[in-house]
Amino acid sequence: MNFGFTQEQEMLRDQVRRFMTEACPMSTVRELTAKDAPFSEKLWDQIASLGWLGLIVPEQYGGIGLKWIDLALVLEETARGLSPLPILSQALASAAVLRAGNDEQRANWLPALASGEVRATLALYDEPNWFDAQAVTLTGIPVDDGIELHGRKPFVADAMSSNQLLLAYLGPAGLGLAAIGKSQVKVTEEPSMDVTKPTGSIILDHVQVSADRLMPISPEDLAYLADCGAVAVTAEMVGAADTTLTMTSNYAKERIQFGKPIGQYQGVKHRLADMFVDVESFRSLLYYAAWCIDDAVGELPRAISLAKGYASDAFVRIGIDGVGLHGAIGFTAEYDVQLYLKRSKWSRPMYGDSDYHLDRVATLGGI
Amino acid sequence: MDFEYTPEEQAFREEVRTFLAENLPRKAERGTDFLATWLAKVREKGWVGFSWPKEFGGSDGGLIEQTILREEMALAKAPPLGTSFMGLAWVGPGIMQYGTEAQKKKFIPDILDSKVTWCTGYSEPNHGSDLASIQCKAVREGDHYLVNGQKTWTTGAAFSQWIILLTRTSFDVEVKHNGITCLLVAMDSPGIDVRPIENMAGDRHFAEIFFTDVKVPVENRLGEEGDGWKVTVSALANERSSIGEVTQMFGKLDTLKALVKRTNRQGKPASKDPKVRRTLAVFEAKIAAMKYNGLRYLTKQIRGEPLTSETSVNKLHRASLEIEMDDFAVELTGQSGLQLKGGSDAVENGRWAKSSLNWPNVVIGGGTPNIQRNIIAERILGLPKD
Ligand SMILES: Cc1cc2nc3c(=O)[nH]c(=O)nc-3n(C[C@H](O)[C@H](O)[C@H](O)COP(=O)(O)OP(=O)(O)OC[C@H]3O[C@@H](n4cnc5c(N)ncnc54)[C@H](O)[C@@H]3O)c2cc1C
Numbered sequence: 001m002n003f004g005f006t007q008e009q010e011m012l013r014d015q016v017r018r019f020m021t022e023a024c025p026m027s028t029v030r031e032l033t034a035k036d037a038p039f040s041e042k043l044w045d046q047i048a049s050l051g052w053l054g055l056i057v058p059e060q061y062g063g064i065g066l067k068w069i070d071l072a073l074v075l076e077e078t079a080r081g082l083s084p085l086p087i088l089s090q091a092l093a094s095a096a097v098l099r100a101g102n103d104e105q106r107a108n109w110l111p112a113l114a115s116g117e118v119r120a121t122l123a124l125y126d127e128p129n130w131f132d133a134q135a136v137t138l139t140g141i142p143v144d145d146g147i148e149l150h151g152r153k154p155f156v157a158d159a160m161s162s163n164q165l166l167l168a169y170l171g172p173a174g175l176g177l178a179a180i181g182k183s184q185v186k187v188t189e190e191p192s193m194d195v196t197k198p199t200g201s202i203i204l205d206h207v208q209v210s211a212d213r214l215m216p217i218s219p220e221d222l223a224y225l226a227d228c229g230a231v232a233v234t235a236e237m238v239g240a241a242d243t244t245l246t247m248t249s250n251y252a253k254e255r256i257q258f259g260k261p262i263g264q265y266q267g268v269k270h271r272l273a274d275m276f277v278d279v280e281s282f283r284s285l286l287y288y289a290a291w292c293i294d295d296a297v298g299e300l301p302r303a304i305s306l307a308k309g310y311a312s313d314a315f316v317r318i319g320i321d322g323v324g325l326h327g328a329i330g331f332t333a334e335y336d337v338q339l340y341l342k343r344s345k346w347s348r349p350m351y352g353d354s355d356y357h358l359d360r361v362a363t364l365g366g367i
Numbered sequence: 368m369d370f371e372y373t374p375e376e377q378a379f380r381e382e383v384r385t386f387l388a389e390n391l392p393r394k395a396e397r398g399t400d401f402l403a404t405w406l407a408k409v410r411e412k413g414w415v416g417f418s419w420p421k422e423f424g425g426s427d428g429g430l431i432e433q434t435i436l437r438e439e440m441a442l443a444k445a446p447p448l449g450t451s452f453m454g455l456a457w458v459g460p461g462i463m464q465y466g467t468e469a470q471k472k473k474f475i476p477d478i479l480d481s482k483v484t485w486c487t488g489y490s491e492p493n494h495g496s497d498l499a500s501i502q503c504k505a506v507r508e509g510d511h512y513l514v515n516g517q518k519t520w521t522t523g524a525a526f527s528q529w530i531i532l533l534t535r536t537s538f539d540v541e542v543k544h545n546g547i548t549c550l551l552v553a554m555d556s557p558g559i560d561v562r563p564i565e566n567m568a569g570d571r572h573f574a575e576i577f578f579t580d581v582k583v584p585v586e587n588r589l590g591e592e593g594d595g596w597k598v599t600v601s602a603l604a605n606e607r608s609s610i611g612e613v614t615q616m617f618g619k620l621d622t623l624k625a626l627v628k629r630t631n632r633q634g635k636p637a638s639k640d641p642k643v644r645r646t647l648a649v650f651e652a653k654i655a656a657m658k659y660n661g662l663r664y665l666t667k668q669i670r671g672e673p674l675t676s677e678t679s680v681n682k683l684h685r686a687s688l689e690i691e692m693d694d695f696a697v698e699l700t701g702q703s704g705l706q707l708k709g710g711s712d713a714v715e716n717g718r719w720a721k722s723s724l725n726w727p728n729v730v731i732g733g734g735t736p737n738i739q740r741n742i743i744a745e746r747i748l749g750l751p752k753d
Contacts, residue, residue, distance in 0.1 A: 127631075127634070127701075128700060128701035128702040128703035128704070128712065129631075129632050129633065129699075129700065129701025129702065129703075130631070130632070130633050130634050130701075131633070132633065132634065134634060135634070154702075154703075154711065154712050155702045155712075188711060190706055190710045190711060190712070191706060191707040191708065191709050191710050191713075191717070192705050192706055192707060192710065193705045193706075193707060193720050193723075193724070194705070199702075199705075201711050201712070256493070257494075257495065257496045257497040258496070258497045258500075259497075264753075265737070265753055266753070267737040267740060267741075268737065316694065316698075320690055320694075320726075323567070323727065324727070324730060324731065324735065324736070327495050327496070327731055327735065328490070328495060328519075328520045328573075328727070328731050328732075330727070330731075331566050331567055331727040331731060332564055332565065332566060332567070333564075333565035333566060333567055333569065334564070334565070338567035338724075341567070341724075342567075342724075345694075345697060345705060345723070346705055348698060349698070349701040349702050349704070349705070350702070353698060353701065355632070355633075355640075355642060356633060
């Protein structure tokens with residue numbers, strides 16, 4: 001039994017932490033997100049050269065060949081500072097090609113994904129709160145060499161900064177992923193609560209995709225990719241929630257009311273302790289789920305549903321109380337804690353909210 | 368116990384309803400001069416400052432009639448009865464209770480006629496919950512006070528003409544509450560600098576205010592020097608019955624139910640989901656509890672018994688509902704629920720997403736839940752302070 005990180009993993013964590021404080025501090029995040037479609041080529045190149053974009057890509061395809069648990073560490077740490085860089089989307093696109101691509105497609109795509117030359121995102125479901133094969137409504141109609149896509153992808157993470165879009169569709173032969181160059185479609189940036197998580201919608205009207213850009217998937221593949229998505233989002237929730245807690249408990253030590261630090265009052269102190277219980281717990285659930293992807297994939301559905309089911313409710317409460325325990329200053333746009341509240345709301349429905357995941361836990365438990 | 372209204376009360380309700388039917392056009396049919404006309408008409412009716420004594424231009428309206436008026440106005444989603452919310456809610460009552468004759472003449476009519484908007488300068492950067500420790504300094508110099516210091520979170524400061532200001536006139540009192548003096552200050556006085564603050568929902572409703580050698584005539588002091596705490600706290604305790612709020616919240620619950628009825632989750636109608644049903648029912652139970660709590664407190668008031676700290680019960684319910692109802696709508700509608708105004712998939716054009724970021728207006732703005740819990744624990748249950 002060893003449920004701890006190796007020295008190498010701790011070094012990776014330190015490296016990401018250093019990068020976030022030095023190259024992507026909150027001032028940079030705010031600068032980037034003040035513009036539409038926030039993205040930075042410069043930071044992207046830096047993280048590419050640090051190897052983070054190829055963490056889960058095997059060495060034979062130009063990646064580092066590490067595991068999801070390592071990726072989870074990186075996502076946790078970048079989310080601490082609410083990085084708007086699309087590392088999560090890039091990782092999911094890589095996971096999709098690894099799972100669904102043939103040898104040629106893997107050889108084609110993975111090196112470019114690992115190097116950051118291709119920036120890609122993955123969009124699975126077309127309903128706001130339905131996580132099931134039936135919620136893939138983008139339609140693929142066979143044409144000579146490939147298919148033609150009709151429909152709409154309403155919720156595409158990081159669509160604006162990507163140059164390739166991996167979109168799930170339903171064709172006569174079943175489900176598939178279509179890789180589309182962004183220049184083929186019109187992407188609309190959608191105004192959303194959390195500016196650090198840019199989202200776009202795409203209308204597809206007779207969009208031709210050649211056969212070499214199609215990857216058939218089974219409903220099990222779809223569910224696997226959604227579970228990977230939930231692992232990635234929950235890893236980010238761990239980092240963001242932990243930071244909310246740190247910020248709030250630091251504030252409670254400094255803020256004096258009635259002659260004492262507010263952290264001395266049990267109404268504040270106990271709430272902070274409860275937040276710690278929650279973060280600590282969904283962190284453990286998440287680490288286990290991330291480990292399952294590479295080492296016990298049969299356990300993955302239950303493991304990630306426990307983690308995301310727990311985290312989705314807990315983080316939203318932490319976000320709200322993080323603001324509330326700051327008092328009025330927490331409500332100001334200038335103060336960072338409100339950005340974490342928005343992130344908590346964004347995270348909740350991504351790849352399933354607590355209702356979805358906890359119901360799945362019950363089902364998997366034979367109920 | 369009796370939930371019937373007397374024929375007079377019933378007639379009053381009818382009068383309000385008839386008035387609303389005749390004078391409150393639908394939103395789409397309202398012209399640019401609608402608000403001015405509305406304000407003039409409700410003023411003519413005597414419904415602005417309805418409970419205020421006739422000698423000050425009010426109607427001496429009884430507690431039940433006030434409740435009826437608020438309830439009907441909220442049901443009809445009518446605009447406010449005056450433009451100065453704070454003027455009507457506590458500045459006016461404070462002036463009537465503690466003001467000089469000259470102050471009453473000068474300030475009360477303008478509040479009733481919606482000519483002047485008031486803001487409230489209590490909180491400071493270092494003194495929010497612990498209001499009695501405020502430091503904004505006022506020094507008497509002959510016929511005026513010289514004010515220096517800072518206020519913050521002042522709602523409406525940028526568009527108010529007057530501010531009710533808590534200042535410290537004495538720094539060497541044993542009980543800090545005793546060194547506080549309340550001043551009524553014109554916002555265009557030289558030396559006042561207002562800087563609006565953006566909130567997390569992207570609005571600029573509140574502001575910080577800097578006072579540098581601001582001269583305030585002594586005649587604009589409300590109450591005696593050193594009595595500021597009594598003057599303002601009793602004005603705040605001039606608690607409005609919460610019935611208007613309850614009506615609004617029932618209205619909000621209705622829109623929430625309508626949203627549930629047209630929303631699918633996991634491909635199935637949300638209205639069939641036991642958790643969704645239970646959540647809506649809990650909201651309803653809390654709002655109804657607020658209503659009947661309010662009616663019990665109202666009865667106490669009618670009997671002339673003093674209201675103590677029970678109103679904190681409704682404030683706590685209100686705070687949790689304020690957070691939970693919008694958040695529930697956002698959660699219910701999944702990724703669409705995150706989109707703001709203008710989003711292709713935004714729910715009701717982002718209304719719930721935006722209001723889910725606005726709860727601090729109620730939850731923090733009116734004193735935080737922990738402070739309400741302390742009030743209940745210490746003043747009602749008699750538990751020791753920490
Ligand atoms: C939208 C908005 C509008 C406002 N409008 C106005 C206005 O017009 N005029 C005005 O004067 N003020 C206004 N305020 C200020 C408001 O009154 C204060 O924010 C409020 O009293 C809390 O003070 P604070 O923000 O300094 O928080 P703090 O007092 O610093 O409190 C921070 C946290 O500590 C907790 N805490 C503090 N003391 C205790 C204790 N003893 N036990 C347990 N927990 C404790 C609080 O509950 C809170 O969660 C407004 C605030 C907001 C958010």
